[in-house]
Amino acid sequence: MTASDLAPASFVVNVPGIPDAELEPEALDPDQILSGDPVVTGKVLWESPDGKQVRGVWQITPGVVTDIEANELFVVVSGRATIEIEGGSVLEVGPGDACFLREGDRTRWTVHETLRKAYQVSL
Template identity: 75%
Template sequence: MSTSDHSAAPAATPSFAVSVPDAELEAEDLDPAQIVSGEPVVTGKVLWESADGRQVRGIWQITPGVVTDTEADELFVVVGGRATIEVEGGETLEVGPGSACVLREGDKTTWTVHETLRKAYHISC
């Protein structure tokens, strides 16, 4: 087979662009046991997921309040809002518009959301 023969390659997801600040998001469940204070509401949108479900890219938003979470292996960039993320046994991260953040799988975190936070993310499992 010649190197220019791509007929056997599987179909790929087409390239795309999304306006993260303007994207319409859908309601997501937030386990009441995760809420420490306030009445935070979570919305999101999956933009792409690998066939095996081990990689996910999307947009996520949370309104003000304090919540706990156990993290996945994630890279995200904040496009709006502000939060303090306390990593149990680790750093306290201050994030806002333009912040890139990496969380490790298994990190136990407490998110204090000061202003509705919207992020674009990539998760690997």
């Protein structure tokens, strides 16, 4: 068995109007909110049968929140945020930026403008 046998085939997902796509409300633990009244929405586009890989679109309105990350690669579609990684980097992200977050990273997201991203998470 090779690595290519374990991974899904390469593919392109074309989601017309992704910047304006309708997203569904997602829960945000009130303990994660440090300031503001951020609202989270999203939409899963694909999930592996074992649930260990998820691809989708996610959005958060302005505010400051904390999180503990999974292995995630994302591309910012719109908006701006500062992501502070505890004991590490400070990342300024905006439209077109690609970012990778490691599993277990403790982060603080300061969302300056409603941020929408396309992501892949590996659990």
